[in-house]
Amino acid sequence: MDTIWPEALPTQSGPKYKAVANTIRQAIDAGTLAVGAKLPPVRDLAFRLGITPGTVARAYTILTDEGLLSAEVGRGTFVAPPKSPLLDDVWSRQLHLLEQADPDHVSLFSPRLADVGQVALMRECLSKVAQADAALFLNYPTRDSYLPLRHVVADWLSTLPLGPLTPEDVVLTHGGQNALCVTFQTILKSPKPTIAVEELSYAGFRRAAELMRAEVVAVEMDGHGVLPDALEAAARQHRVQAVCVSPEVQNPTASHMPLSRRKQIVDVARRHDIQIVEDDCYRIGETRAPSFRALAPERGWHIASISKTLTPALRVGFAVAPEGRGPDLRRAAEYGFFGLAQPLAELIRLMLSDPRTPDLVTKVRRRMSDYIRVTVNALGRFDLVWDAEIPFVWLKLPSGWRAAAFTRAAEKAGVQIRSADEFALRDGRAPNAVRIAMNGHVPLDTFEAAMLRLRALLDNPPEQISV
CATH class of the missing domain: 3.90.1150.10 (Aspartate Aminotransferase, domain 1)
Structure with missing residues (x-):
């Protein structure tokens, strides 16, 4: 580290923690800091540079989040090896x-x-799938082959305040994250779209946005979720195309967005033509207010899954389009991954239609x-x-x-x-x-x-x- 800062922190505009992070990042890129190199303790580096320990700690945290550094309890902070997708x-x-x-x-x-009986149900349904006609295991899935499951899912979701819902509005996905990606593929336009998220939010929003090469802007929030005035300001400054929210169960703060706030968000979205993407994957209880799809049927997109209610192992989720946008959403899914495997779709149909499942x-x-x-x-x-x-x-x-x-x-x-x-x-x-x-x-x-x-x-x- 002495070769990185021979005297003091390089002078540059902006927060000091960014200067620290950028200097370490450049040293890693240049090979000055090799994989496995140990960085100084936070307090030691802060003393050397004449800045606060919190500034250095924030820089280390940013680089750890990026995968450039790794923190090991009791040992210190090291330059991490190149990240592997595995x-x-x-x-x-x-x-x-x-x-x-x-x-x-x-x-x-x-x-x-916890397993409260859903594993036994899955095994029973898997046994039934195994006895199905051979065509289920040999043919490419078609749009019509998913229709029975879409009917079941529409019925499964019918207890939610989603507004008018038909099977044609539902697309089956590989979990909620896949539903989010398909939704972004459907609604985002222009080479560099912008997505707004609450300043504390599910990290999957950002990861899906990165896949779309979209810019992500954080919007200030309070105990009820995103602030309407802050969203308005972001829309004017960044031309936001979509805002991601979790009104029923805000992740990670466990807060709830009341109906009055939801209506204010809808007003802002309509003024600036912003699509509203609602993540409902963490709710395991009853809903407490109408969804954005019900409040803004022309721009409300709903993401749900069975991961927090039955099992995450099957990786099954649902994307629900606004009224009239079902064909667009289904086209994005078909072009992207053709749909769920037919045996999996049949398994989910059997499980969700079983009278024991509720x-x-x-x-x-x-x-x-x-x-x-x-x-x-x-x-x-x-x-x-x-x-x-x-x-x-x-x-x-x-x-x-x-x-x-x-x-x-x-x-x-x-x-x-x-x-x-x-x-x-x-x-x-x-x-x-x-x-x-x-x-x-x-x-x-x-x-x-x-x-x-x-x-x-x-x-x-x-x-x-x-x-």
């Missing part, structure tokens, strides 16, 4: 094996559903609420945002803790959680908070022990604020 899958498998080998290790990165969804919801109850009992005296029918909680950290330090300390204690930084744009603001997801794969007593370890950390912050 790394995420490998990491997921490692987490699973680690939990098997160490029952005290609990991953609370993403919600994991009861299974209710049981999943109740079981997940048991984990929420344990979480609230353990952490409720802190600044915790929660709901019995949301599979995660939002914890605003007490004085003495910073999100990055707390997540590292939690991981060292065998509990993996997500920092607020992971939900902000790379140069955006992130509050001092963490998201804790429910893990129905582990026994309730194991989960409770993990919550008590987090409480012990919250009760005993480090003497000096660690960054």
Whole structure:
């Protein structure tokens, strides 16, 4: 690192953390910092450069999010090897094996559903699919072959306040993320489109936007979601084509957007011809207000899946187009991936049409609420945002803790959680908070022990604020 800054931080306009990040990034690109090189501790580099430790920590976090650096608990921060598309899958498998080998290790990165009988139903339906006509396993799927499933999905979604809905409005996708990508492919125009997201939002919005080579702008929000005036300002400055929102369950803050705010967002969207993309994948309870598709039937797009209600393993989601846009959405899906595999489509048709499935969804919801109850009992005296029918909680950290330090300390204690930084744009603001997801794969007593370890950390912050 001495060869990067012989004297002090290079002078440049803009925030100092960007200067630190850019200098490290350039050194990695030039080979001055090789793969595996260890960076100085945050405080050491801050002292050397005459800046605050928080400035250096933010630069390190940005580069870690980009995959250029990796932070290892108890060892330090290193230059990471080039990212492989298989790394995420490998990491997921490692987490699973680690939990098997160490029952005290609990991953609370993403919600994991308990088995309340849906696995037995899947096996039963798979057996029926296996006995189907050979044509199901040999032919390319056609538009008409999906019609029975689209009817079932339209019926499945009919309890939601989506406005008039027909099977022609529904497109079947490989999970909610795929539904989001197909929706963007349908609605975005021009070589460099712009998408607006809440300043804290689901990271998948940004990743899907990057695939479309779209610019992403963060819009200021409050406890009810995106601020209408801020969206108006962004629309004027950036010519926003779409805004992504999660009004029923805001991810990660667990907040809810009331009807009055939704109507204000619709007014802004109509004035500036903005499409509204609503992500409804995290809701496991009843809806509390009409969807944007019902409020703005000409521009409301709805994304849903079975990942948080039945299982994420099948990777099945639904994109619902505004009135009259179904053919456009279906064309994007057909051109992109031709549709779901026919055996999978038949499996989903059998599952969603089975009279036992609604009861299974209710049981999943109740079981997940048991984990929420344990979480609230353990952490409720802190600044915790929660709901019995949301599979995660939002914890605003007490004085003495910073999100990055707390997540590292939690991981060292065998509990993996997500920092607020992971939900902000790379140069955006992130509050001092963490998201804790429910893990129905582990026994309730194991989960409770993990919550008590987090409480012990919250009760005993480090003497000096660690960054």
